[in-house]
Amino acid sequence: MQITKEDYQQFKPLLFSLGYRMLGSVVEAEDMVQETFLKAYQISGANIKNKKAYLCKIMTNLCLDVVKSARYKREQYVGPWNPEPLILETLTFDPAEMMIQKEGLSTAYLRMMEHLTPDERAVLLLREVFDFPYAEIANMIEKKEENCRKIFSRAKSKLSLVEGESLHYEKNKSMVNRFIEAFQLQNKDVLLELISENVTLYSDGGGKVTAAVRPVVSVANVLALLYGVIKKAPIDTYFEVKNVNGQPAIVIYMNGKIQSILSFYIQNEKISEMYITMNPDKLPI
Numbered sequence: 001m002q003i004t005k006e007d008y009q010q011f012k013p014l015l016f017s018l019g020y021r022m023l024g025s026v027v028e029a030e031d032m033v034q035e036t037f038l039k040a041y042q043i044s045g046a047n048i049k050n051k052k053a054y055l056c057k058i059m060t061n062l063c064l065d066v067v068k069s070a071r072y073k074r075e076q077y078v079g080p081w082n083p084e085p086l087i088l089e090t091l092t093f094d095p096a097e098m099m100i101q102k103e104g105l106s107t108a109y110l111r112m113m114e115h116l117t118p119d120e121r122a123v124l125l126l127r128e129v130f131d132f133p134y135a136e137i138a139n140m141i142e143k144k145e146e147n148c149r150k151i152f153s154r155a156k157s158k159l160s161l162v163e164g165e166s167l168h169y170e171k172n173k174s175m176v177n178r179f180i181e182a183f184q185l186q187n188k189d190v191l192l193e194l195i196s197e198n199v200t201l202y203s204d205g206g207g208k209v210t211a212a213v214r215p216v217v218s219v220a221n222v223l224a225l226l227y228g229v230i231k232k233a234p235i236d237t238y239f240e241v242k243n244v245n246g247q248p249a250i251v252i253y254m255n256g257k258i259q260s261i262l263s264f265y266i267q268n269e270k271i272s273e274m275y276i277t278m279n280p281d282k283l284p285i
Helices: 005-023 026-042 051-075 095-099 107-113 118-129 134-141 145-158 169-185 188-194 219-231
Strands: 195-204 238-244 247-254 257-267 270-277
Touching: 005 026, 005 051, 005 107, 005 118, 026 051, 051 118, 051 134, 107 257, 107 270, 118 134, 118 145, 134 145, 169 188, 169 238, 169 247, 169 257, 188 195, 188 219, 195 219
Parallel strands: 195 270
Antiparallel strands: 238 247, 247 257, 257 270
């Protein structure tokens, strides 16, 4: 299959976007993109009329293999698992090309994807995020069209918990900035206004750094943990609000490098969940 430089530039963002949503890992998604183009290039004598669909088929099946093999690794993971944060400002291509739609990119959405079977994950993304017809999806994963419709319905039902997520970037950024100010001033009234009473924080250290190995529940417990982290922070600690997974997140720097990234799940103008990723293997260098 002939792959031109223009094909690579055109389809790379799409394939990366699919792979990242499937795997929750920047590194693995990038590896699968390269392998997809390599496999396509090695196919000789094929009359491919729709390169986009064919490349997505290769990418999807490579990711399905990874997801199925990763089950054991996930079970052995120490503490909560968060997807690898994707700082959109640092991408080597236009983030707008990669996103296609905001749906399916947030940290909350990607965490919920872990509750889906590999086939459910693929069908949901190909249909809802990338808007492929069921006939093409059926061809990609080698299942009947009607079966794909049923798989999609099951997947949507499982992900119903994140359907109410706010994806309005500027409104959410305003909330995050208010949270930062109230947190710094220890303004309990404003914090209680912003944060759900039953807020849950998922702390991902992956066994590499000190982190809560179980979800932390309630405003009091979550704030106590965050204040404890800040209290022990070195004097050169600072933070920035950046676009992470299509939403505003707090990127925390210690000793001149990224120490953690704090993302939020906002619903009904309340912070319902927080995700602090500290595993150094998941943080940008």
